[in-house]
Amino acid sequence: GGSDSAGDSGSGDDSGITTVADGTLTVCSDVPYPPFEDFDETSESGFKGFDIDIVQAIADGLELELAVKDSSFDALQSGQALNAAQCDIAASAMTITEERKAALDFSDGYYDSQQSLLVAEGSDIASIDDLDGVKVGVQQGTTGKAYAEENATGAELVSFPSDAEMFQAIKAGQVDALLQDLPVNINHQDQGGFSVVETYSTDESYGLAMKKGNTALVEAVNEQLSEMRDDGTYDEIYNSYFAT
Ligand code: ARG
The missing domain is CATH 3.40.190.10 (Periplasmic binding protein-like II)
Structure with a gap:
């Protein structure tokens, strides 16, 4: 709409931006x-x-x-x-x-980020070359999923709507690895029981x-x-x- 329409944020700043909810x-x-x-x-x-x-x-x-x-x-x-x-x-x-x-x-x-592979501590999986026939959790619509599709072609990718469901699945042993953004896999590693075994330099920027x-x-x-x-x-x- 016009710059003075009812949808304007009207919040006192003069940036001329419009927001979906006023203010x-x-x-x-x-x-x-x-x-x-x-x-x-x-x-x-x-x-x-x-x-x-x-x-x-x-x-x-x-x-x-x-x-x-x-x-x-x-x-x-x-x-x-x-x-x-x-x-x-x-x-x-x-x-x-x-x-x-x-x-x-x-x-x-x-924020700059990379991809990475998370496995349970003590897993035999040490790199992306060990994923043939392995169930690997990825998140729908993500760059991690696209990376896995291109680079882990022998893996059996299991696609989840959210990271919470992926993390649940690896805890339950329903998948043996998660391929996703490094900081998030590190965060899971910090909870204990899991290790980031490989990082992929995808040079992503959020x-x-x-x-x-x-x-x-x-x-x-x-x-x-x-x-x-x-x-x-x-x-x-x-x-x-x-x-x-
Ligand atoms: N950085 C990745 C991407 O853009 C994953 C982002 C997932 N974000 C989230 N909040 N679940 O595809």
Whole structure:
């Protein structure tokens, strides 16, 4: 609509952005995907994680309230949720890819990631060459699934809608390995009983996804990201999850 339509955020900032709910930055995320997104009953938004802190800082900078909605990753990466105006931003550890750029607009990259293989401690599987005939859990619609399809051709891929279901399946012995983003497999390793045995240098960069053509919001988000990098907020958030 026009710049003064009822849909305007009207929140006092002069960025000219429009949000799906007045005065609110509505963010869709596939939760849990720790350390990027997780449930947290003690926090105001009901959620926590690296992505949640990043979008909270963006909402603060734009003088908007933050609302987070748990969503299916596949609906986020395909553009479906954003096109249906369910949210303004998808913040879901989502890799910027050429294919997705056809359906979505992305912010500048805000986190670098790789793929990896997780197995139970004591497993015979030591590398991607050991996966012939092995059941490998992957998440629907992800770059990890695409990587496995291309590089673990002898494996029996089992596709799950969420990481929570994948992790449950490896715990139950229904799959023998999980191929997915390194930080999330490391997070599982940290719970005990599982090891990351191999890392794949896919050089992925996570971006915040927005509805295709929402240039005003993309620009406002990039401006917030760059301010966050300049004033130390980004490092503060980064170090609270990925301290070295
Ligand atoms: N980075 C991977 C991708 O973009 C996986 C992201 C999964 N995110 C999630 N919240 N489940 O395909």
